[in-house]
Amino acid sequence: xxxxxxxxxxxxxxxxxxxxxxxxxxxxxxxxxxxxxxxxxxxxxxxxxxxxxxxxxxxxxxxxxxxxxxxxxxxxxxxxxxxxxxxxxxxxxxxxxxxxxxxxxxxxxxxxxxxxxxxxxxxxxxxxxxxxxxxxxxxxxxxxxxxxxxxxxxxxxxxxxxxxxxxxxxxxxxxxxxxxxxxxxxxxxxxxxxxxxxxxxxxxxxxxxxxxxxxxxxxxxxxxxxxxxxxxxxxxxxxxxxxxxxxxxxxxxxxxxxxxxxxxxxxxxxxxxxxxxxxxxxxxxxxxxxxxxxxxxxxxxxxxxxxxxxxxxxxxxxxxxxxxxxxxxxxxxxxxxx
Ligand SMILES: Cc1cc2nc3c(=O)[nH]c(=O)nc-3n(C[C@H](O)[C@H](O)[C@H](O)COP(=O)(O)OP(=O)(O)OC[C@H]3O[C@@H](n4cnc5c(N)ncnc54)[C@H](O)[C@@H]3O)c2cc1C
Numbered sequence: 001x002x003x004x005x006x007x008x009x010x011x012x013x014x015x016x017x018x019x020x021x022x023x024x025x026x027x028x029x030x031x032x033x034x035x036x037x038x039x040x041x042x043x044x045x046x047x048x049x050x051x052x053x054x055x056x057x058x059x060x061x062x063x064x065x066x067x068x069x070x071x072x073x074x075x076x077x078x079x080x081x082x083x084x085x086x087x088x089x090x091x092x093x094x095x096x097x098x099x100x101x102x103x104x105x106x107x108x109x110x111x112x113x114x115x116x117x118x119x120x121x122x123x124x125x126x127x128x129x130x131x132x133x134x135x136x137x138x139x140x141x142x143x144x145x146x147x148x149x150x151x152x153x154x155x156x157x158x159x160x161x162x163x164x165x166x167x168x169x170x171x172x173x174x175x176x177x178x179x180x181x182x183x184x185x186x187x188x189x190x191x192x193x194x195x196x197x198x199x200x201x202x203x204x205x206x207x208x209x210x211x212x213x214x215x216x217x218x219x220x221x222x223x224x225x226x227x228x229x230x231x232x233x234x235x236x237x238x239x240x241x242x243x244x245x246x247x248x249x250x251x252x253x254x255x256x257x258x259x260x261x262x263x264x265x266x267x268x269x270x271x272x273x274x275x276x277x278x279x280x281x282x283x284x285x286x287x288x289x290x291x292x293x294x295x296x297x298x299x300x301x302x303x304x305x306x307x308x309x310x311x312x313x314x315x316x317x318x319x320x321x322x323x324x325x326x327x328x329x330x331x332x333x334x335x336x337x338x
Pocket of ligand 1: 015048049050051052053054055056069090115116117118119120121122124125126127128129176177178179227228229230235236237238336
């Protein structure tokens with residue numbers, strides 16, 4: 001029997017620290033709990049699934065039955081000479097899963113250390129950092145289909161992974177509860193240290209032959225120095241996606257701003273760091289009341305204390321409008337607006 005609490009405070013359960021309350025709140029701890037949800041839905045309310053609350057902004061009191069996913073477990077389900085396969089409960093804490101892999105010498109995931117949130121949310125926006133995305137490592141995503149009331153799964157190719165995107169953010173949005181994710185990791189390291197400052201960080205530690213633990217520690221050190229800790233200042237990491245524009249659009253910007261950064265994506269497109277665009281519009285370090293743009297990383301919007309979700313959202317709207325006016329590029333929000 002699933003336990004349901006009323007008027008449950010969520011301020012500690014979302015990294016922006018929004019002081020909202022769930023009209024009804026429950027925790028699911030095993031996949032079997034999913035099958036009893038429909039029969040127990042208070043007032044027939046739809047569900048809102050909560051992982052670590054690190055990619056959402058509450059702009060209003062939620063009018064849904066909030067279900068916190070705490071389905072745990074890490075199971076070794078396959079192994080050959082070069083790879084291992086793991087099935088991991090959606091409620092496992094992401095960073096703890098990364099540390100587990102490092103401790104067991106399972107390679108491939110080390111660049112994704114210290115990303116907040118849960119394993120089950122990782123496929124939803126195909127989390128990525130330092131040149132690695134989870135789409136390179138996921139083999140299957142298991143889920144509960146809320147409408148059909150059945151368990152099902154998608155193979156990697158059917159998840160339609162894209163940059164901070166997947167079928168779970170699009171067609172399947174609101175229709176599923178991810179219960180477990182299957183991973184294929186390598187037994188031998190193939191380190192990716194070319195991205196960001198990983199190499200410099202390793203050099204500064206005089207590590208010439210790094211292992212996966214060294215890479216993870218370098219990533220943790222870089223992230224800790226650049227990104228605000230949500231326990232100290234409310235935030236949800238990058239608020240916007242980096243826009244991909246036609247090469248001509250980028251070249252036109254380059255003609256005006258010779259230092260404009262850009263990275264080729266396929267033949268026709270260039271990805272421009274949203275942080276650079278936002279900084280050019282003078283938002284870096286901006287603060288109005290308790291809503292602000294982080295002084296070190298303008299991609300991160302912050303709640304210095306008592307900013308409301310609406311204030312943060314309105315700030316994001318002003319940023320989008322000014323980038324559009326100056327560069328003709330429309331930034332897209334990465335964070336889920338609730
Ligand atoms: C400081 C900081 C740094 C960050 N850095 C990065 C980064 O480097 N790269 C990156 O990609 N992201 C980053 N993020 C964003 C965030 O950590 C990820 O998107 C993470 O995967 C969110 O996990 P979560 O469990 O907190 O999801 P939540 O915020 O709880 O949920 C996000 C969305 O997924 C849905 N959801 C969650 N779990 C399930 C489930 N089991 N079934 C169905 N739906 C579900 C929710 O309903 C919601 O719509 C960062 C965030 C912070 C605060």
